[in-house]
Amino acid sequence: MAAISAGPEIERLIQLLARLPGLGPRSARRAALFLIKKREALMAPLAAALATAIDKIEVCRICGNIDTQNPCAICADPRRDASAIVVIADVADLWALERAQALNARYHVLGGTLSPLDGIGPDDLAIDALVKRAHDPAVKEIILALNATVDGQSTAHYITDLLHDAGVKVTRLAHGVPVGGELDYLDEGTLAAAIRSRTPF
Amino acid sequence: MAAISAGPEIERLIQLLARLPGLGPRSARRAALFLIKKREALMAPLAAALATAIDKIEVCRICGNIDTQNPCAICADPRRDASAIVVIADVADLWALERAQALNARYHVLGGTLSPLDGIGPDDLAIDALVKRAHDPAVKEIILALNATVDGQSTAHYITDLLHDAGVKVTRLAHGVPVGGELDYLDEGTLAAAIRSRTPF
Numbered sequence: 001m002a003a004i005s006a007g008p009e010i011e012r013l014i015q016l017l018a019r020l021p022g023l024g025p026r027s028a029r030r031a032a033l034f035l036i037k038k039r040e041a042l043m044a045p046l047a048a049a050l051a052t053a054i055d056k057i058e059v060c061r062i063c064g065n066i067d068t069q070n071p072c073a074i075c076a077d078p079r080r081d082a083s084a085i086v087v088i089a090d091v092a093d094l095w096a097l098e099r100a101q102a103l104n105a106r107y108h109v110l111g112g113t114l115s116p117l118d119g120i121g122p123d124d125l126a127i128d129a130l131v132k133r134a135h136d137p138a139v140k141e142i143i144l145a146l147n148a149t150v151d152g153q154s155t156a157h158y159i160t161d162l163l164h165d166a167g168v169k170v171t172r173l174a175h176g177v178p179v180g181g182e183l184d185y186l187d188e189g190t191l192a193a194a195i196r197s198r199t200p201f
Numbered sequence: 202m203a204a205i206s207a208g209p210e211i212e213r214l215i216q217l218l219a220r221l222p223g224l225g226p227r228s229a230r231r232a233a234l235f236l237i238k239k240r241e242a243l244m245a246p247l248a249a250a251l252a253t254a255i256d257k258i259e260v261c262r263i264c265g266n267i268d269t270q271n272p273c274a275i276c277a278d279p280r281r282d283a284s285a286i287v288v289i290a291d292v293a294d295l296w297a298l299e300r301a302q303a304l305n306a307r308y309h310v311l312g313g314t315l316s317p318l319d320g321i322g323p324d325d326l327a328i329d330a331l332v333k334r335a336h337d338p339a340v341k342e343i344i345l346a347l348n349a350t351v352d353g354q355s356t357a358h359y360i361t362d363l364l365h366d367a368g369v370k371v372t373r374l375a376h377g378v379p380v381g382g383e384l385d386y387l388d389e390g391t392l393a394a395a396i397r398s399r400t401p402f
Contacts, residue, residue: 007269009257013250019243020222020224027223033293034222035251036267042220044255050236050248051215056210058239066237068208102237142339 010036015160025070062133064109064126066091074106082107083140085133087159089113089147097145105143110135113151128160134166205250211237224396265310265327267292272322275307284341286334288360290348291313300345306344311333314352315359328360345373 010032016027033041059065060072067073074080084105088094094107110125124126134142146152160170175193177186180201186194211233219229236244260266261273269275275281285306289295296307311326323329335343343364347353361371378387378392388396 002400007251007257007274009269010267013247013254016243021235022224022232023221024230029293029296031221032222033291036254039255042217043251046214046217046250047248048253049210049217050251051212051242051264052210053237054240054245054248056208057240066211068210073208075254090234092231095230129339148356172225 025127063107063108064111064129064194065094070194079104082138084143085130085139085141086143086145087130088145089152089155093145093147109157112145113146113149114154115151122158125155127162130159131162133167134163134168139168141169144170148173148175149164150162264308265292265312265330266295266308280305283296283339284338285344286331286342287346288331289342289346290353290356294346294348302345311347311356314347314350314356316352322358326356329362331360332363332367335369340369342372344372345371347373349374349376 011034014025014028014032016025019033020024020028025030035046056068057066058068058070058076060067060070060075062071062075062155065074069076081104084103085108086094086097086103086105087108087110088097089110089112091109094109097103097107107125108130110127110130112120112125114120114122130142133139142159143157144159147158156172163170174197175190176197177190177194179184183191214236215226215229215233215352216303218224218232218305219226222231224232231358236247257269258267259269263270263272263277264274266273270277271368282305285304286307286309287295288306288309288311289298290311290313292310295310298304298308302394309327311328311331313319313321313326315323317328331343335342342359345357346358347357357373364371375398377392378384378391378395383393
């Protein structure tokens with residue numbers, strides 16, 4: 001990115017914005033100009049929201065979720081079913097499941113998936129903590145909600161093996177046709193899985 | 202965007218990020234998570250950069266550029282040719298021209314283009330200030346670097362008429378084939394302009 005003649009402060013703002021996922025150098029410049037034009041309406045609130053987040057956001061000591069309280073609102077909620085723990089790779093996956101409003105369970109954030117190529121082994125993930133939680137007599141089911149990728153599925157197998165004698169049921173998300181999906185756009189693996197797991201109509 | 206169960210502070214951060222150009226609700230969530238994970242390396246510096254920008258950035262009283270000094274670094278630079286003023290619609294255009302390093306002139310930011318449909322008239326733009334600057338005896342040329350759109354070109358015509366008796370030469374950017382452009386992807390208007398303005402080889 002060539003230097004712009006607008007002072008090092010603006011240049012630094014653009015460089016930091018360009019590091020956000022989804023923003024490249026060009027859109028970071030647009031975002032910086034947009035912020036500068038909306039100084040009162042957007043730039044000041046965003047600076048304040050970032051400062052608040054820096055101060056207040058913590059990683060939940062039970063499940064690894066991020067929240068402004070610790071334990072997080074989900075772990076602290078007595079209406080949440082304590083007998084099922086949903087294992088996800090990342091907080092973004094937790095948010096996606098919460099948006100789907102499909103379950104009322106608790107979560108466990110691994111912090112990634114096993115990936116020998118990237119040098120991510122079991123010690124880099126919150127797997128020990130999960131095994132400990134799974135041995136709680138109140139816990140009856142571990143739901144593995146990991147990505148349907150090679151790394152996600154090998155992580156699921158690894159965890160399943162570890163939980164073999166924990167006395168819990170280990171389940172995983174169903175594979176199949178996405179709701180709204182058209183068959184001729186789906187890959188063979190998904191179609192084969194959907195046929196294998198077909199259900200009575 | 203459905204509510205996420207991560208506290209109102211995170212939700213507010215996501216909502217503010219989603220208002221940036223180039224970020225939608227989904228990418229704003231990704232950006233927020235990315236910031237939270239990189240609290241020390243990115244979130245704190247970004248909050249500080251925004252706070253600095255809020256404090257320091259001003260609109261140049263001569264040309265309308267934004268900078269942390271007033272007059273801006275370009276207007277204050279004695280090595281800049283004071284005899285030519287490049288008229289642009291927006292600070293983003295100024296940055297683009299500076300990156301091209303094609304000229305050493307001074308600038309005048311209009312703050313938009315005339316647009317009857319959007320209710321933008323001459324009084325909404327810095328046109329009076331431009332006419333005043335054009336009457337400075339030191340100024341010999343006004344270079345209109347406005348978008349090659351209907352609004353941009355009608356703004357160029359309007360300014361040309363106003364500067365009729367200012368004793369300055371009024372020029373505009375050349376139309377033609379973009380460098381690296383392939384002829385069969387170009388629209389007819391550009392091709393016709395490139396043929397009309399053909400140059401000896």
